[in-house]
Amino acid sequence: MKEYNPQEIETKWQKNWEENKSFKALNDKSLKKMYILEMFPYPSGNLHMGHVRCYVIGDLLARFYRMRGFNVMHPMGWDALGLPAENAAIKEGIMPQIRTPKNIENVKRQMKMLGLSYDWEREIATYKPEYYKWNQYLFLKFYEKGLVYKKRSSVNYCPSCKTVLANEQVIDQKCWRCDSIVTQKDVMEWAFRITKYAEDLLNDLEKLKGWPERITTMQRNWIGRSEGTFIDFDIADINECSECSRPTGVRIDSETDSDKIRVFTTRIDTIFGATYIVLAPEHPLVEKITREDRRKEVIDFIEKMKRTDKIERTNVNSEKEGVFTGAYAINPFTKKRIPVFIANFVLPDYGTGAVMSVPAHDQRDFLFAKKYNLPIKTVIKPVDGDIPEGEKLEKAFEDYGIMINSGEFSNLTSEEGKKILTKYLEERNQGFRAITYHLRDWGFSRQRYWGTPIPIIYCDHCGEVPVPYEQLPVVLPDNITLTGKDEAPLSRVTEFVNTKCPRCGKDAKREVETMDTFVDSSWYFARYISPHNDKVPFEKEWADYWLPIDIYIGGPEHAVLHLLYFRFFTKAMRDLGMLSIDEPALRLLTQGIVYKDGAKMSKSKGNVVSPDDIVKKYGADSARLFSLFAAPPEKDLEWSDEGIEGSFRFLNRIFNFTTSFREFFSDLKDGYKRLDLSTLSKEEAAVFRTVHKTIKKVLKDIEDKWQFNTAIAALMEMHNTVSSFKWNLKNRPDTQIPLLSFVIRNNLLMLYPIAPHLTSELFTSIFSNEDISRIPFPSYEEKYTIDDTVTVVIQVNGKLRSQIELPRGSDESVAKENALNDEKIQKFIESKEIVKVIYVKDKLINIVVK
């Protein structure tokens, strides 16, 4: 071959890898393992450059670690169930069962075209009954453990997708998929009791040292632990004169204790300043406590809230509004009657739907109190200072401090007060210490078709009955026409719905809702371990070998969805005895977004770059090289047509440089074995050292730093050095043939994880037919990365003025003498007083003069 022809080379090697099953992960416990996983794609039909980037990063690591001697598991699969496929099916009138395999076939072709080194024997696809059977199996296991339950709840509902959404799927009150405005709806839904693991999920974030901090921080915020106190406020008799401050007890027409207002606060130390209470308009007590003369206004306000859309209601900037109910509660510490309001800013589904307001120490309460002329009472002062009386405050003082105006509790610090006041309430049965979480249980039933059927049967006699394990899978029927016009389309398939109760044998009906696709992806990483096993979801014996995932790669958009759910599943499966690990992934690499012309690539913007076009024009190796070189993996990447040209040129230079020695190939084959350092000239030795230095840098950048861009830069530098060297093989064959052989061999080996096709081709044409991926990655010797002489920089008052060559390790007196005698330095120090001289060995001398 005279010219670099990527298409020819790439086709040849892809065929070779496929035939030889080169990337098979071996179930062999004597080998050290490495599990490298990229988040599996939703097979929508075509890969975009974001996918390409993710998989190329994973492939670089997989190929690298194979060369490093690891038994690498690098599998791929298809996250194929879910809404987009169903919506496409409705639009095109083609069932997802037909369309999905075609999409998968195409994406798989694209992956092979990119030379991604997957073990295709472990391929999984979630839409197949042999996969989702295990979703159902896990559902039943979780059900038995009480980790799955059915609850009535007001849920987020997308009117466009006609489905319920999890909290995590609502973004700015809009559907995460279609951006429709989400509404609220009362339904019965299946939920995972993820809150049971809230503490565990929070604490174990500590163990995730290999995760980016911003991801663990986001999870921490999402779990949202707050420590505080529940307080029960008695309601003063509504018939009592509002001027009278005498506590009169509570109404007694309720058989529960719901005639108290329970609030949650993180700042019980401010309770002496709690001068009113605010309920959510939806709070169940509102109806009961509202005084007759206030009723009309209260009802009007509630009606107004019902009409206000949720975005408006929960916008931080919207005006705080409320109305007085006419009722009073009793502050358990001051024993004073404090008015009860309802207001738009108190949300029914957060905390208890009721808050105690301390205007002096909470800015929101402060503004509300000013607006409605409510008392403001200062009860905390700064540790080292004073604070104006409540009415004179200009804004709330929200910091911790010293309690004042708090009766017998005055002079305690906020921290002490929290403990003591909570204890006080606990002793009187009026409150208790508690930890609350922002995290909600994960509602996962979806009223859609293209998902895993929930294995539950409803029987008139036996109630809710789980499908027995031996009847799994409950197969999704395909004799249905999807219209997108109804909820839970499965309810129309009578052959599916009508069944017999497994317990009593009488007629019964199946659950017609399906599972959220996030269930599929919560445990798929374990299915790769036993992808074809029909007895268990995965074999524990091999899970113990392969798990956890060593490096997990995907986009940061999954920070609180998938990455929280799969941690939860791991812990739950651990507690079921199926796994021995606490956390599913040791290290997480979140790759940045691929942009073009300053915008995220999208069809609507028309700035999509197709992997097919790129590979056709430049080849997979150039596409891979550019994806890795253009930016560090965690940063966003700007796609550049000129940039990929540059990558292509570099591979051309490698090809041309290497093949320019074609006539020596047979000599080069074993040449590197005959390398004798003592025969090298000074210049030849420099080339030799350059290779060692490069190996050192590339190893560090790939293995420790995940800075693939600088690793590639080092390889380019090495190429620049060795290609500008005046090779003279004819005159110095005994030294230069071995040296060149050494150079080319290491160059190709280092470049292999990045550009596997080209390097495989060149490598086998010179060295051997051995599979390059089985050859160890080059290693270096520290002594060859160090030069005998070093350039020492000379500064005067911190400014660079000259530099000198010194033998490595020269001591201070030598360096100083050389520096002071340096011609250029003379004019900066003459007629000046030398105050001191700083010497950093082998690096720099700084002469401080006055």
Add this chain to the structure above:
RNA sequence: GGGCGAGUGGCGGAAUGGCAGACGCGCCAGACUCAAAAUCUGGUGAGGCACCCCCUUGUGAGGGUUCAAGUCCCUCCUCGCCCACCA
């Protein structure tokens, strides 16, 4: 409002507190060519100059620590992402 990042040439981006701008793109000049493309060689932060010697200046702004700051500390500005009436 809270949290987390990030601000470095024309662009993407390099720099364990120690030569700012590696590497690449782009651009300029030259070689090759009838010409162009490709390729190769050299140059390329800004300003200055007695122009291949140097000098000044320069990493969002302003202070500080240090012999020495893109890097550490403080104040501020801008942008991005995530969360958000969180009780």
